[in-house]
């Protein structure tokens with residue numbers, strides 16, 4: 234009844250835009266656990282399969298606590314502590330990067346694979362000038378000398394459209410607004426023109442208009458630098474603007490993944506439907522949208538993770554984990570009773 | 576600019592601070608039982624001789640008058656006279672304070688090297704063997720009495736092995752000390768170009784510096800370890816790792832962020848050791864300022880005690896101002 238892992242992987246890969254090219258990054262059955270009080274560690278990522286094509290922008294949406302940050306960091310081999318990668322593979326540019334040595338991984342991070350983080354003012358080193366922090370990326374990864382690195386830093390600061398970039402080179406993080414700090418972090422992520430950029434909820438906490446500007450900039454720059462992107466957000470609406478495909482993450486599982494139009498026009502998973510409905514009715518929910526703790530705490534070991542909240546759940550949903558099944562070209566759903574649109 | 580404004584503000588408060596310290600220590604010293612006149616004249620003195628000496632010393636005056644006279648003399652650079660050495664306290668202290676300062680400063684440098692190095696390595700691997708060694712070190716360094724540790728070192732390196740010179744002062748008896756310029760023998764010997772005196776002074780410094788340095792590395796080690804662990808777990812360190820910054824550089828950046836806390840503990844130790852080294856000074860017959868003050872307390876010789884307190888207070892104020900300036904240099908968030 235349930236699909237084998239291998240089948241799911243090949244299906245997911247076919248789901249990628251331009252299915253015959255090999256994917257740039259191929260995440261297979263990635264599982265991450267956190268130690269819990271009990272004997273059994275808590276599963277936070279329960280077998281993620283996701284492939285991204287070169288140049289593609291894939292959105293990943295999910296409520297807080299769904300495991301988005303854990304996924305973003307685990308792809309780089311650094312799950313948030315005390316989390317641990319319990320299994321799975323990440324293939325990138327011909328290598329399984331989760332089996333690389335720490336120093337090989339280090340050389341990939343920031344150079345071929347980089348991440349844009351939220352709350353950038355806490356993420357920048359408070360004692361170093363931002364120009365030096367950006368330039369050090371080029372020095373470390375591209376081996377360029379100090380002067381050239383600074384020239385590159387200034388150029389990328391211009392690209393991220395920071396006002397008065399010459400002066401900002403010598404600014405310290407605490408002298409920047411949240412939006413400017415975000416641009417600095419984007420500059421650091423892009424200065425080496427990585428093949429793959431992960432943007433983890435990058436603009437949460439910023440003013441809405443600033444958010445829109447920065448996201449548009451991020452998408453434009455990723456395209457200019459030839460980088461594919463995993464664009465993580467709590468806001469499904471925002472992914473509609475520039476993602477080629479969108480994956481919906483619920484409780485550590487991808488419950489639906491589809492190219493943009495089918496996802497928004499024919500959402501098939503009850504959770505996706507709820508999500509879209511919630512956003513279309515109340516934009517206020519965007520910021521506060523979280524599940525009550527009691528719901529989140531309830532871990533299901535068997536069956537559908539969404540069964541406790543699903544309005545159309547049936548007995549079978551509680552006993553067997555639904556497989557990720559293809560219901561349209563590139564459109565996969567993990568549900569026994571996907572919603573059909575006439 | 577902020578630095579200058581800060582310095583000015585700091586200096587305005589120095590005088591009242593010093594005055595307060597002098598007042599409190601004056602009252603404390605005066606409350607020590609024992610009459611200096613009796614001690615000075617010895618057991619055979621007649622009551623009238625004692626009374627006239629008390630008058631001569633101003634001891635018959637009310638306490639507040641004694642204090643005012645002391646302060647007035649201070650303003651003229653007169654710190655009183657020690658009846659034990661029969662020399663002006665200022666002269667005595669100018670000779671002895673540098674002896675203590677030289678000892679304490681070198682000890683602190685050793686403590687910094689040991690404490691910061693071990694602390695950083697322990698923080699890099701919180702479960703590694705260096706971390707375990709650091710825990711053990713912190714515990715034992717805090718538990719060992721310094722004079723006992725000094726005696727053990729003397730026993731091993733002087734009595735048994737004969738590597739160290741006799742624990743009798745700062746320089747060999749047969750070596751002529753260099754002309755005092757700074758008061759620190761090592762520096763003065765170098766200034767005089769007298770290598771023999773220099774090596775002799777260094778040899779005498781080894782054991783007391785090892786004693787004080789190794790024992791006082793404990794608090795520096797703990798502070799470095801705790802702050803570095805916090806910094807290495809902080810968002811900006813994690814972000815550097817996510818950006819592929821090599822571990823050595825991540826650690827260096829974390830250390831820079833940890834420095835203010837480490838500098839604070841060092842400055843506290845520095846001020847403490849000026850008086851806290853006294854037992855070690857006694858064991859090595861160092862002739863330092865702490866030893867001088869303790870002799871004063873034991874013999875109702877109050878001016879050396881007050882002079883010592885005043886010198887230490889001024890020294891601590893200088894250290895704290897220096898520390899604040901270091902904060903300014905270290906952290907752009909303060910200076911802006």
Ligand SMILES: Nc1ncnc2c1ncn2[C@@H]1O[C@H](COP(=O)(O)OP(=O)(O)O)[C@@H](O)[C@H]1O
Pocket residue numbers: 267268277295296297298299300301302303304313314315
């Ligand atoms: N330090 C931790 N200890 C235990 N569990 C954690 C820890 N951090 C995160 N988790 C678990 O991992 C889940 C996913 O967290 P996270 O990846 O940060 O979610 P998101 O980024 O989607 O908000 C959370 O629901 C929580 O249960």
Ligand code: SF4
Pocket residue numbers: 502503504537538539540541543544545546547550555567568569570571
């Ligand atoms: S599998 Fe069942 S419980 Fe899960 S989403 Fe589908 S219908 Fe709801």
Ligand SMILES: [Mg+2]
Pocket residue numbers: 301302303434
């Ligand atoms: Mg998150």
